[in-house]
Structures are given as C-alpha cells and as structure tokens.
Amino acid sequence: MTDQKKLCAEIFRLAGRVRAEVIMESSESALTRFADNVISQNVAETSTRVSIRFTDKGRVFRTSLNQTGGAALADAVRRGLAALKLQKKEKGLLSPPAPRPVGPAAARLYAPGTASLEPSFRAEKAADLARLCRARGMKCYGTVENGASRLTVANNSGVFASHRETWALYSVTARKGEGYGWAEQYSPDASKIDYAGVNARAMEKAAASVRPVPVPPGKYTVILEPAAVGDMLLFLGYSGLGGRAWLDGRSFASGALGKRLLHPSITVTDDALAGPAAGAPFDLEGMPRKRVVLIDKGVARAVVHDRRTAAEAGVPSTGHSLPQPNSCGPMPLNLEMAPGDSSLEEMIRSTRRGILVTTFHYTNLLRPKTVEMTGMTRNGTFLVENGRVTKALRNLRFTQSVVEAFGNVEALSRERELMNGWGRMCVPAMKIRDFNFSSATGF
C-alpha cells in the first residue's frame, strides 16, 4: 500500500493543478488447466495497471499504462496533459469527487495462504481428480486457480481508497462417453473449497447422463441449478438494473419502479459491503458503495447509480461507478438473490414432469425490454417425472424472457451458491413453470 501511495503522490505532482484520479490494479495470479486427464496449460501472471483520468475546466482525458518507472510514467502524464488541453469543453462534465467516508470491507475477503499457493498444490488437486476419473473410465477437464489483487482509487482532491482480496476457484467438467457433469466452487480462501465434493458432484452427473435421450422442444417446468439462475440474473442486472439503461428507457424497470414486475418470492439486492457477494466497498471513483435493494418481493424498487446518472435522475449516487467517463453507465456487480424455503430435492419431488438444468451455455440477449435471452443447456440435463430424475436428456436451446420466467417462479432453494465472473453473484436454485425451449440438438 505504501508503494501505491507513493506512486499516486508522484502522479499528482506531475499533474500539477489539473484534477487527476488514479485507478491502480495489481495482481498475482496462477491457473492450472487440465483436459483429457492431464495438465494441458499451466500459467502465472504478475500484473500492474495504472489508469489516470485528468479533468480541467470541462475537459477530460484518460491515459493508462503498466510501467510505473520514472520515464514511462512521466511520458504518459505529459502525453495525457497535452491531449487534455485539446479536448472539447463539455458542460456539466464531472470532475473526480471529493472524498466521502468508505466503510471497511467485509471480513474474510483476503486469505494470506491463498495468495501464495505453489504450482505443486494445483497440480496435486488436478492429479487427485484425474486418478478418480481414470478409475471410472471418465475424462476430466477444468481449472484450479488462485490469486491476490489490490485495487486502489485515489484523486488529488483527497480520495484514497484501497482494497485487497484473494480468490480461489476449482472448476470441474467430467465426461463419460456422451455423459457430462459439471461442478464448481469459488471462495476467497482456497482452504474453504470442498475439492472432493466438487469432484463427486461432477462425476456423479457425468455418470448419470451417459445415454441422453431427446425430448421435443416446447414449454416445460424447469428446475434450474444456481449456475443457470446466475446466468439469467446476470443479464437482468446488466441490461436492466443500471441507471443508464433505466434513464434511456431501455430497461424492463424503466418507468416501472414501485410496480410488481417479478414473482413475490424474488428479492434482489446489490451489496458489496456484507453478505456472500461482498467485494470492494468503493466504486471506481472511490465513492462508498451502498447496499441497494433492487427488487423487493417482486417489486422493482431501485436501480444502481453513479454520480452522473444520479444527477440526471435527481437521486443520490449509490456508488456504482465504472471508470469515468463511460457509455454504459453504472452496473450492479455484487448481486444477491434472497433464498427461498425449498431445496433441489424438494423441487424434484414436487415435479410431475419437468427438466433439470445444470448449466446454460453461450447465453445472449435478444430483447432488452423483456430481457429475452437465448442459450443452450449443458453439462447434465435431466428429465424429471413423477418426482424423480428418470433420464438424461440431449441438450436444448431456450428462447425465454427472464422477466417472464422470474414471474413464473414456483420455488427457490434455501441453499445458495456464490459465483465470480462478471462481478460477483450469490443465487439459489429455482423452479419455474412454462419455460420455453425453442429447438433441440443431437447430443
């Protein structure tokens, strides 16, 4: 941290009277990838990235670099300041903000041992799994990852916010002939990962889906495991719960705050400060992130804002800025869906005929207003009949509005899973009726 403070001070000295903001990210990460029961790729990366925003009298320019040594830094600042002078003046352009108190980060986001795991640790995890798979006539694919990162946001008006965390991810795809299974666990602490549990879940699914049979596309009751629910929540958040899309009228919640748009069992919160999806307690302008209840018992309550969209909407910022300026606006990056009172087993038991989905693959947005999406099922798709999983199924393509699907919820699980990808998300499993599968595939 002292190095980061020193570097910021040097940048502010070079910037002189111009307002300057620094976003600094440094990380050490490693990833061991396995395929076909062997280690196929094995990498490590040390990285630092510094991005400086200059503003002066309605003008803005950003310059980024990864060399923090004297000459490179001075050159980048000089070039940035020269370009700044020639920028068009904008009315209402926001300068980097004055400091606001940022609370402490949630506990346990940094686990010292996780930052420094050896290549042999990762190789052993992969070898343990490969041994199990060979014994069962299976192939395994996946990753063992770990790393540590620090994010600092500072400006020469007094903002200085810094956050560090570690991460570990264990992801397994098991294959037996035409049968696939998948399981994954993410944690800030590698020692909290249940490696054996992930192995067992993936292999069990692969064994159960060896001979998939086709079903015709159409509307089915679906039981979505958390990874599949997360995929849908991601698009709901990205296309509909940010202030920019909402102001433009592109969001499903535009003009509809206070209205019940989803099923009463759905409550979605963005919370970087506490809870399972917590992260950096400040945004990329160094402003404190607030906990925001976005959907409360199915009612659209709020969207997230940065200072720019908040000013347009006439509300306070919620502290969700991406690096400014930007075109896409603020985004919810710490989403949490409230749990229900069911379980995966109960959902299966209560289903006369339905489809159990492990994950979706290659999802994409078709229409923003209804969050209509398409994508494939993957890694274990099963038919549920009369309260039991009876057969493995060939994969199906869905074309379905998330707003409609999240209105047709029949149950949510108590247990939730944490995912780390485009932001962080914690979601339960979900049972939904009338879910639309639009076409099929041959495997």
Added chain:
Amino acid sequence: MFGFCEEAMDVLSSRRADFGDIRIVRNRTQALGVRNGGTGNVDDSETLGFGVRVLLGGAWGFASSGLLTRAEVRRVSLLAVKIARASATLMERRVKLAPEPAWRDLWQTPFIKDPFTVPVEKKFRTLFEADRLMRRDRRIKSAAASMRFVREHQWHATTEGSRIEQVLLSSGADCRATAVDGAQVQERGYPCSHGGQTLAMGYELIDQLDLPGHAEKTAAEAVALLKAPDCPSGEMDLITYGNQLALQIHESVGHASELDRVLGYEESYAGSSFATTEKLGKFRYGSPIVNLVADATLPGGLATAGYDDDGVKAQRWHIVKDGILSGYMTNREFAPRIGLGRSQGSCRADGFANIPITRICNLSLMPGSAGSMDDLVRSTKRGIIMENNKSWSIDQRRLNFQFGCEIGWLVENGKVKKMVRNPTYQGITPRFWGSCDAICGPGEWRLWGVANCGKGQPGQTAMMCHASSPARFRGVKVGVKAG
C-alpha cells in the same frame, strides 16, 4: 529488446528445455467514444511486458510479468520452469512440437496513415459530428460513436533460434443509434455491430468509413424499426452478408475447426466440436459451392502477420473445399496429431501476459457465381435479408446456432418488399451450410473484422477477419419466438 530475450534463452537452455520462447510486447491502444454529445470514453494506453513459455520434460510452463528488467526476466523464466515441472507430474505423453525452421525477420502491417499521428481532437471532431447527426429525432435516446486503434510491437525469440520482430496495426470505428418508444427498443449501427468495422489498416479506414456521412441514415433506420412489423415466423430463404455472414462463418466454421477444441482441450469452457478428425477429407460441411479458406496473408486481415506466436510462417489453406471438411486451425503442439508435418500457423496469444493458443485465422467464404446482390434478390421468390448481428449463441459442439440481427427486409418475387424488425434465424451447422445455393461474385467480396473473439482460461481476446460475398441459404427457420 532482443537483449532481454537472450536472458530468458540462457535460463531455458541451462535447464535443458525441449523448447522455450519469450515474447516481449509493447501495446499502444487508443479507444475514443462519444455518447449523446458528451465524451463516452477515452483511453490512451501503453503497456509493455513479456511472457516466457517452456516445454520441459514434455510438459508446459508459462509465466509473465509487466516489469521488464533482466532480474525479472530471470525470475519469471525460472518460475515458468517450476510450473513446467509441476505440469510434468500429470501427463500421459510428452508434448512434441511440429518442426518449424528458425526465422530471423521483421514484418509489419502495411498502412497509409499512422492513426497515432492523427490528433485526438480531430478524431473527436468526427465522432461528435456523427453523434450530433444521429440525434435529430427525439426518439433516439442514445447515440454513440467510437474509434479504436491498436499497435502491437512484438519481439519473439525461441530456443530454436528464431528472432522475429513484428509490428501489427489495426483501426476500427462505428456509430450506433438506439431508438426507444414505449416497449420498443431498436438499435442500428454503422457499418456494423460489436465495436464496428475493424481491419488491419491505418487511419485511411476511418476516412473511408465516413461516419458522419452515414449517421443520419443509421438513426433514421433505428426510428423506422420502431414501427416496422415483426419478422415473420416460418421457413424461408435467408440472404445475409457483411458482419452477420462473418459471424456465421466465425461461430459455425471458425471455432468448430480449432484443432484444440476438436481434440477436447477446451471442453471445460468453450466446448468441443462436431467436426471431429475422422471426418477430415470426407464430411460434407456444406453444399459444393461452399469454399472456406483460412489465410494469414490476407491483406487487411486482423489475423494477418508474418508469423504466428508459435513462430510459424503465415500460410493459406482450405478449411472447407467444395463443401468438404478439409483442414483445421492448428498450433505446433496438435498439428502432428492429425498427421501434419508442419503447423498451419494459427496459434496466437493475447498480449504479453497470455500463452499462445490455437486461434481462428482469417477465414473467408470464397466468392461464387451468383453475380451482384441485386441479381441474388431478383432470383429469390420469398426470403428475408438480414443485416448486422445483434445477438449470437451456439451450442458447445457448434451445431445448434441462433442469431438475431438489427434489421431485416422481406423479399417477394425478386423484389425487396418491406423492412422487418427483430429478425432471428436458427439452424444446425452442416444442414445450414448444405442449404447454401447461391454466393455472389468477387465484385461483392468484402472483409469484415471480428475484434473481440474470446477464448481460453484465463480469458484471451483475439482479432480476425472473415471476408465474404452475400449468400443465400434455402429453407431456414426464421422468426424464433419466445413462447
């Protein structure tokens, strides 16, 4: 820079590596954007760093760093060696690379106007002008225009003696209008979607694209789409071209022909491929008029370079010849598995921090004999023209795909009848390419860039081009409904 390279070569040789290389990369990227009369985003970035790859005892190790000092090159080289030793604890066969001569060469992207010497304020003037011209109708809620320039200077040294210096340049731009009216949201982009048209050219590309000259038409079409009828549902002929046909090639042929995927090495993430190796030379991928050629020498192509990141010299080869699966995208590791004596040279890394992986090369649909776009429409009884990709999705074996486009036009009895909105189509790869019955001639053949192809773990981005002339596909399922 080759001085730093020698430091890594020393470490790797002294540890008796089977193979090793170092890539030093200096990257300059300028991304500029405006939105609704204000600065959308602006970033002028320069990075420098290196990655060391080592094959030791038949197993891979790789490490990278952004700190370029002799001591750090040593540390990172030794870390790569340590990682390779860990990899060797879980292997079944030693990795052996296809042979390649040692090259000493300098190669650079040809261009006319260096985009980094064009002043930023001039670029912004063009963007603000396009943005202003798009916002004449109050239903345009969002207007945006952007440019992006990337110059990558690479120094690549291998333990086999290659010393390759390359300077790769690309430029890109687009403008985009979003119209909103109640529940309808419609977008239109020029000249295409996904960050715009990007090619391995200089600023001359931006001059040619003339964003301000196309802004008003772009916005007018976004507004017109609000009131256009929905794309009909059913089976009919599809005519597509430009960036949509480029993405069709990319998703259903490009990724499907990456040999690492085909052999199962991407199963944990991107998936595998239906185009398995026993099908090579036999499988009917498309109708006999379908020829798809991979070409790392294609002028303007984003995957065009003197050498790939395995140090293999640029080549041109068929992936699909007269409708038959005829080749794969390969690297030096996997090429021998299908009996190739040499890699096709399609292995690339994203920046300095990533390992080279098998990548889609420039992959183009060769022109046919159906004349011009007008000729193609005239010979179509009932069909839909679809332009500019909006949404894309394809299954984990690259068979079942579904695309959504920005705009469609209904064709009846050889004439364009009316605009339709939210056009989508869905198909199964070999059946779809098998239904291709007409491809326009060389006069309509254009290059389209894909600048954001994601692959690998950790995720990497690569760029490539797909050239094509407009083509027609018979009896395609269009207008997929959500229920």
